[in-house]
Amino acid sequence: MSDEKNPVPLRSRPLLRELMIFGVVSFVLLISLAIAPSKNYFSDWRHHQNTFLKMASQRQNGTLVRSFQGGIHQTWIPKLGVVDRCETCHVNMTGALEGSYSQPYRKHPPIPHNLDEFGCTVCHRGQGVATSVEGAHYASESWEQPLLPARYLESGCGQCHLGEMEGTPRLNEGRQLLANMGCVHCHNVTQPDGNILKPTDDPPLLTRIAEKTTREWIYAWIKNPQAYAAQATMPNFSLSDQDAADISAFLISQSNPSTTSADETSLPAAKADASGVDKKATEAATLYGASFCSSCHAVQNAAGNLVGGTVGPELTRVGTKVNPAWLQRWLSNPPEYDPVTRMPHYRFDGKQLALLQGFLLAKKDDDFLPKAPLPAASGESIARGKKLVTEDGCAACHQINGVKAPQNFAPSLARVGSRALAQVVFAPGMKHTLPDYLAGKIRDPRSFGPGLKMPKFTLTDQQMDSLTTALLAQSDRAAGMPQEMIISAARTTDYHAGGDAGRLMEDLKCLSCHMINGNGGDMAPELTREGSSVQRAWLEEFLKNPNTLRPALIRRMPKFNLTPAETKILSDYILGAYQAPGFDSATLDQSKLNADAASRGKQLFYSKYGCQSCHIADYKNDKGYVGPALTSVGRRLTPVWTYKWLKDPATLRPRTLMPNFGLKDDEARDLTAFLMTLKAAQGGGK
Amino acid sequence: MKRLQITIIAMAVLIAGCKQSATPALQPAKYGAKITEVGGSKQVAQVGSGLAQPVVVQVNGADGNPVVGALVAFHGEGVQFNPAQALTDASGQVTAAVQLGFNAGDYQIVAETPKSGGSSDSLTLHETALGYEQTLGQAVNAKYCIRCHDNESTPERVSNFDNLSPAPHLFTDGATLNRVSDADLTSLIAHGGAALGKSPQMPAYSSTLKPAEIKAVVAYMRTVADPPYQAPGVKYGK
Incomplete structure (x- = not known):
């Protein structure tokens, strides 16, 4: 109330000083208010979008310019945890504007996936939400989310695809090396579907x-x-x-x-x-x-x-x-x-x-061998040797008397593709990125510091790239991938044949080369359906005296000098056990395999389908070197197998080179009739 | 006055220091006349990865003998060299490891050596980078096509090329294949030679290969074509 009684006299005009303060404050306020819009206005992405529109209008592509929507373009895929804004700058991913441009206007090269379904960072890494060039690609060394170098890109595929694929040779090779170079004897490599990579090498036992x-x-x-x-x-x-x-x-x-x-x-x-x-x-x-x-x-x-x-x-x-x-x-x-x-x-x-x-x-x-004689094996020397063998983890690979195979000897590599850089000790002088760290560890593990146990492997540069690719696929993202997206590798089984034949096959190590029911090697043909395929007389003769079916192939099955009794055990088992469903007398009406059909089949063989370009049916005229010679195929294969094979070879042997010609039933039957007439003595005429 | 002197000296030291810190350009000990390839061109590798074999070039003098200590510099858009420049060794050669760029297609590598008159002699080599699609095509080619469409024979994979008449086209035969459109190549592979009035020795692969695989094979053929394939249509670029 006292204010009313003694009012401060009002001034009509502010002092100059006050005006100046007010002016400066307003100016600073205006500037600071302008920072946000101007940052937006001068942003990288706006520049790239404007350049793109300019290029599009220069190419008279009015539709493209009119339909273009400016602003931040975001791909959001909750189930993959993807929030990618890459297409804000990379505006021409679909190639709507034709021509070849440098980045960021390049068209994405063809891949088997739809970009909208997977986003960008799933494969390329980088920081998807960033809207500046630096932030999205890299910022400095030790940046946790840098872009992945192109040579390791296949690791992106490997996060869902856990088996071999034709389009990813680096990844395939890397996984094979993990299993074959002994890595998985010491390291645990658990794939996102829970499959633990198993060693495929065969370290000798040292107990004898x-x-x-x-x-x-x-x-x-x-x-x-x-x-x-x-x-x-x-x-x-x-x-x-x-x-x-x-x-x-x-x-x-x-x-x-x-x-x-x-x-x-x-x-x-x-x-x-x-x-x-x-x-x-x-x-x-x-x-x-x-x-x-x-x-x-x-x-x-x-x-x-x-x-x-x-x-x-x-x-x-x-x-x-x-x-x-x-x-x-x-x-x-x-x-x-x-x-x-x-x-x-x-x-x-x-x-x-x-x-x-x-x-x-x-x-x-x-x-x-050593030039000088070794010092005598004293008790002390042996004890020290045992200590070294235990410390170096020799028993992780080899069976050794008195030394137990170590457990958890080396760090798990199940998620090594996302290892936090803060936890990584880099070797002096190397670039601080995860791919460089992994490649460096593979190249020279002991350069990372004294006392490290991992030994040095002998690998080519390409093999090291492949291994790094396979390890980068073991990422956190892969581990958290929805299970329905994971495509597991074909599981191998531990199939072994039973009975006397099984014991014999174990002795002859058939599975070292032949695959049977999901177990075995890939050097020789798969035998899972062999009993449906071949005739008994041929099989017995072959086991006694194996010869190659392919005119140009030098390699063949070795001769094991089997006794007649052993031959019979094996033939009986193969013909009895390795039969496939759908190969029975009802599948093909064999009464129709007559001379007429055979002559039609011969026409199809030589004229319509040009089979002689890969096969030899007659040593005098044919020269095809790719497939097996067919001069005595009438003695070797069963008619039912031949018929079904001609109709769809790849379902019977997935790795075959023989194309599926899409034959009609009667064509396949006529060809079968012709092939069954080819009964030259084995190797005859050559 | 004294202050000015000190400033001048400091500036001089600074400039000298700057000069030293810049990358020292290699000085050639000798000059050659001609640069030739020893090996390493026409390799195929995946994008961004290193070539299996290094690129080796040789510098010869006017008399045709190799020159020791001549400078060779490598350039190539998107290509990394290790080393990017070097002096020729005792046999007059320089060996460089090469890492291709991120784009699929043909890469040109230029190796250059200065000549004594101030001019230089250069050599252009071609390398091929495969993207995903071309890599898939390469795998399909290696499984199905190569037995007839490649005349190189190994004991494990004997070529069928010489047994066929008419002879199949090599995929590197750009002079012929570059004139065939993508659509025609695709139908030849899918429907076979006979369906298009060509030799029935070329089987139809439409029931064996998926459309994407046939597309990939065509992409691969285009990448390895020699002379290089140029896609038809308007060529824009920045």
Whole structure:
């Protein structure tokens, strides 16, 4: 109330000072109010959209300009957790504006998915919600969400697709390497569907190693495995001379006592026999070739190239490694030494064994062995060797007496593709990104600091890229993917045949090369439906004396020298057990396979479908080298199989090259009739 | 006066320092006359990845003998080289690892060497990058097409090329295949040679391959074509 009584006199005009303050404050307020709209106005994306519209109007593309909607373009896919605004700048993803432009106006190259269904960051990574160029792609080193370099892009596919695909060679190779280079012996790689990658390599058991080789060889091998076999999957542990001497001492000492008696070691071939040495060498090389050892084992040729398969170990220097008596026992019956080996039990006779043994022992390279004698294996040395073997985790791969396989020996890689950079220790001098970290770990694991245990693997640059790709697929996003989006790998089974035939097939290691009911190798044809496919007489003859069906293929099934009884057991089992549904006498009316049909079939074979471009039906005129020769197919295949095969080959053997010609029923029947007339003696006419 | 002197000296030191910190340009020890390819062109790799074999070039003098210590610099749009420039080694050669860019298609690599007169000699090599579609096409090609459409034989995969008459077209035969439209190639693959008045030796693949796979094979053929394929229609670009 007192204010009313003593009113402060009102001034009609403000002071100059007050005006100035008011002016400055208003100006600052206006400027700060203008920051937001101007930031928006001068934003990267507005610039890119305007440039795009300018280009579109220059191309007289009025419809495109009129229908263009400016502003932020956002793709929101809740179930994938995708909020991507990439198409705000990348406005021409669908290629609506034709022509080739640099980014951000490039059309997205063709991919099998619809961009709206998956968004961008699922495959490319980066920060989807960002609306500045820097924020979306990268900001600085150690940025948690940078764009993925293009060479690792297939890792995006691998988040849902857990099996092999034709369009992703890097990812496929990376996963194969994870399983085959021994990574998964130590690391856990659980895929988003819960499948744990299993090793596909076959590290030898070391419980009987003293029978097989010497301490000197073990010493040289563990120091540098690749010096013995260039493609050895055993990594290099960078062992010192002392370490290697101690480990070799321990490995010999833990080995079970040898069961080889002295008299077994004397062999006919081992005796010096001056006469016919050359002849023996030729004979031995022929036997090595005819037994198709090279399908699994490689040998370095004169030019230094490895020739042969990678299923078994390289044999270039095998004479330096193996104990002659062990080699003889191994060749005569491999599963007896190692029940899970992939090497079949060839039924070699004494002479053949001696020939092969001499042939292999001659493959020597004594430069590989240590020059100076190793220090004697003292108790102290053996104890230290055991400690090293335990610490280095040798038992994660190998079976060793007295050393248990370590559990959780190495970090899990189940989510390594999203490892937070804050938890990562980088090697000095490397770029601080996750792909660079993974690639660096694979390239040289021990460069990351002293005391690290991961050994160094021998890999090509491309293999390292592939491994990095496969590891980047193990991301948090993949782990959280809705289960209906996950496409699991084809599961392998642990099928094994039963009964006497099963025991025989186990002995011959059929599954090392043939796939049966989801278990086995891929070197030879799948046998799951073999009983429906072939005729008994042919099968028995083939088992006795395997010959190749394909005129240009050198590789074939080796001859196992089976007894007639064994042949019968196998044929009975294959013809009885490996039958497929839909292959019975009701499937095809065989009375219609007459001469008329055969002559129509011959027309179809040569004129309409040009089958002779891949197959040989008549050695005089046909030259096709791709498919099996058909000169005696009437003796080999059953009519029902032939008919169904012609109609749809890929359902019977998914990996076949034979195209599906879309034959009508009567065409397939006529062709079958013609093929069944081809009954030349096997290999006849050639 | 003294202050001015100090400022001048400081400025001079600063400028000298700046000069040193800039990347030092390699100085050629010698000059060649001609640059030639030793190996590494016409490779195929996936986008963004390294070529399996390095690019090797050789610098020869006017007398045709290799020159040691000549400077070779590599350029290529979107392509990374390691090293990007180097002096020729004892055999007159430079070897560089090459990483292709992110776009599928043909890449040109230029290797350049300065000549003594101030001019330079250059060499252009071509490499091919495969995107997803071309990679899928390559896989389909390797499974189905290659046995007849590739004349290279290995013991594991004997070529059927020489057994066929008329001979199939190699996919690299750009001179012929570039003139066939995408639509015609697609129907040839889908419906076979006989349906289009060509040799019946070319089977119909419409029941074997999916449309996307046939499209991918065509895309792959276009990428490996030599001379390079140019898509028809108006060419815009920025």
